[in-house]
Structure formats: structure tokens, C-alpha cells
Amino acid sequence: xxxxxxxxxxxxxxxxxxxxxxxxxxxxxxxxxxxxxxxxxxxxxxxxxxxxxxxxxxxxxxxxxxxxxxxxxxxxxxxxxxxxxxxxxxxxxxxxxxxxxxxxxxxxxxxxxxxxxxxxxxxxxxxxxxxxxxxxxxxxxxxxxxxxxxxxxxxxxxxxxxxxxxxxxxxxxxxxxxxxxxxxxxxxxxxxxxxxxxxxxxxxxxxxxxxxxxxxxxxxxxxxxxxxxxxxxxxxxxxxxxxxxxxxxxxxxxxxxxxxxxxxxxxxxxxxxxxxxxxxxxxxxxxxxxxxxxxxxxxxxxxxxxxxxxxxxxxxxxxxxxxxxxxxxxxxxxxxxxxxxxxxxxxxxxxxxxxxxxxxxxxxxxxxxxxxxxxxxxxxxxxxxxxxxxxxxxxxxxxxx
Numbered sequence: 001x002x003x004x005x006x007x008x009x010x011x012x013x014x015x016x017x018x019x020x021x022x023x024x025x026x027x028x029x030x031x032x033x034x035x036x037x038x039x040x041x042x043x044x045x046x047x048x049x050x051x052x053x054x055x056x057x058x059x060x061x062x063x064x065x066x067x068x069x070x071x072x073x074x075x076x077x078x079x080x081x082x083x084x085x086x087x088x089x090x091x092x093x094x095x096x097x098x099x100x101x102x103x104x105x106x107x108x109x110x111x112x113x114x115x116x117x118x119x120x121x122x123x124x125x126x127x128x129x130x131x132x133x134x135x136x137x138x139x140x141x142x143x144x145x146x147x148x149x150x151x152x153x154x155x156x157x158x159x160x161x162x163x164x165x166x167x168x169x170x171x172x173x174x175x176x177x178x179x180x181x182x183x184x185x186x187x188x189x190x191x192x193x194x195x196x197x198x199x200x201x202x203x204x205x206x207x208x209x210x211x212x213x214x215x216x217x218x219x220x221x222x223x224x225x226x227x228x229x230x231x232x233x234x235x236x237x238x239x240x241x242x243x244x245x246x247x248x249x250x251x252x253x254x255x256x257x258x259x260x261x262x263x264x265x266x267x268x269x270x271x272x273x274x275x276x277x278x279x280x281x282x283x284x285x286x287x288x289x290x291x292x293x294x295x296x297x298x299x300x301x302x303x304x305x306x307x308x309x310x311x312x313x314x315x316x317x318x319x320x321x322x323x324x325x326x327x328x329x330x331x332x333x334x335x336x337x338x339x340x341x342x343x344x345x346x347x348x349x350x351x352x353x354x355x356x357x358x359x360x361x362x363x364x365x366x367x368x369x370x371x372x373x374x375x376x377x378x379x380x381x382x383x384x385x386x387x388x389x390x391x392x393x394x395x396x397x398x399x400x401x
Contacts (some may be wrong), residue, residue: 014062024337029055033092036048039101068104072084072100074096083127085115120389121385168384174380192359193315193316193359194317198315211296226253227247227289228288230269231289242288265283266299267296268309269290297313305352308355321342
């Protein structure tokens, strides 16, 4: 017999282990899963960047991850991450942190069945309704304990889970194939790009530029709606997104213009802090300024065409040299002196023109194919939601009949 139940009736909600920064160790301690170890996109546990802490003298066993736990993010700076969850399918021998919670099912509910319920659109709508118009960044159990859904007998739960597991496994395999194709397209593009712009790197970047300078070294305190100021986050897909940037008043803008923080038509912006290597070519006239996380590069068009320099700055070989091929750092950055002295290839202007034509065509085809593949992947993920909804709805209708 199917019955309507509330979440509070079929789970125990356990908050994660709280600890301070001083408790962290490099290794040989207790591994702790954090909210970042739960994938929002795939609803799976990601065993990357695991933190370790000194093993507490009196460790509460409830704070250790158990097979069948549904780990849920309960605190985040981003509303979209609240409520994301993953099912624990194997013994990990780890704890889970304070921004997480474990939902542990009672005997009447299979963890696998509840996992599908908590990744369904109906639960997503519940989470969305909680944050509408509110700045909620902490998900208390009291906010979701009244979430109601239909719970079939265990035998029926097993049948539903088996059906969804089989269908989702096929879809996940197709998504994996699409992701592989996207990587291949990107790798091929980078290989051809590096080959085109990476030969005979003998000239320091500064020698073919009028200027290479930082943006503003301080964040303007006076905001208004007059003049945009741009940071790294405002560069998306090689373009500046003026829709979501901040604005400053005329006085502040004019001060920053005097300090050479205003790009001109033909300049390039290169991110040198955080996400190193974002590039945008300013090929229009617009009044805006940039912050110090971005370098303003003004090419000397007697030696190098701005669009050719754009492709040079986007190449993997240039980025690798810029960051010294270092990985694993929480924040990557490059100082202006290093950027100025990176050697690049500067062929004759007519050869640059020919390479630009070839790279423009290649870039267009790569973007077109990547967009098509990502759309297909999006459709695959949406299909999972549709199948989940249909499977649960069909079973509800059959039960009602």
C-alpha cells in the first residue's frame, strides 16, 4: 500500500562535524568530505581536494559517512548549491563537515529510492520556494522536514529503483561520450592554435606593445549607474558581460581614467589573478574601466595585429608559461613584470592576417560544434528529469487505480 509521508517521518537528519582551520593537517588525519565534494551537476561524490583534520579524541561515530547515507549541502554562498545531494554507495572511511548533513533512512524507505525523490523536480521546487526573495544560505532541516511524497512498499521501491538505475546508466554513458567529444574538440583546437602562434617565440610581449598595465588597484567604494568597471568574472566566452557588472560615478571614473585604467579600441584584457588566461579583445568604443585583476595590453599595430595577439594570449603554451605550469594552488596569479617578458612569435603582418583568417574559421567551427554537443548533453540531463517524473507519476497513477 502506497502512503503519503513527510521527510521527517522516514529519515534521521545528522549535522556534520565542525572543526576549525587549526585542526587541519596535510595528511595522516581524518578525511572530511565538504560541500564542494558533492557535484551539483551529477549528484555524485567527488573525491578531489579532500581535507584532513586531526582525529578527534572523542569522535562521534554519527559524523562518519555510512553506506546508504544521502549527503546534502546545508550551507553555501550560492543558493543553487543548497540541497544538492549524493548517495554514498561504498565505505569511504571519512567524516562529513559542518556545512553538510547526512539523511539516514528508516527501514521503510530505501536510500536509493529517497535519493531519486531528492533529485526530482518536485524537491527542487521545494528548495527554490524557500529561497525566493530571501537571502537563505543555511538549510535547516525544519525547512524541508514537511516535504511530502508518496512512499510505496519496499518491493515496489526496489522495482522503481532498478528501472531508473538501468535507464540512467545508459544516459550517463551517453553524457560521458559527449563530454569526451567536447574535450577532443577543445584539445584539437588548442593543438592547432599552439601550432599557429607558437613558432619562433623570440620577442618579449612588451616589445610589440605600447603599454601593458594593471587596472585599478582598489575597488571603488562609490557605486552608481553611470560607468561600468570590469573584473575577471565579467569576462565570459572571450566577451565582456556588461549586464551584471558594477558601476561607478563620474568622479571615480575620471580618476581611474587618469590612472590609465581605461581600455581603448584595439586593446586586450588578460586576467592575471585567480582564473589566469581569460582574454577579451576590445574592438569597440565604450567608456569603462578595469580592476587590477586584469591587465590592459595595447598592441603596437606596426608589429602585431590585435586579433593575432588575442589568439596568442589564448594559446595553452602562453598560459602555461604565464603561470609557470604550476598546479594545485588555490589561487594562480601572474605579476605584470612576468607577463611583459613572456616571449611570443611575431610573424610578418601578411602572415598574421592569413593565420587570423584560418583561426577565425577554426574558432567558429569549434564553438559551433561545442555548442551543439553541450545542447545534446543538456537534453540528456533534462531527459533524466522527465523519465524520473514519468516513472514516479506512472506508479502513483497505478497505485491510485
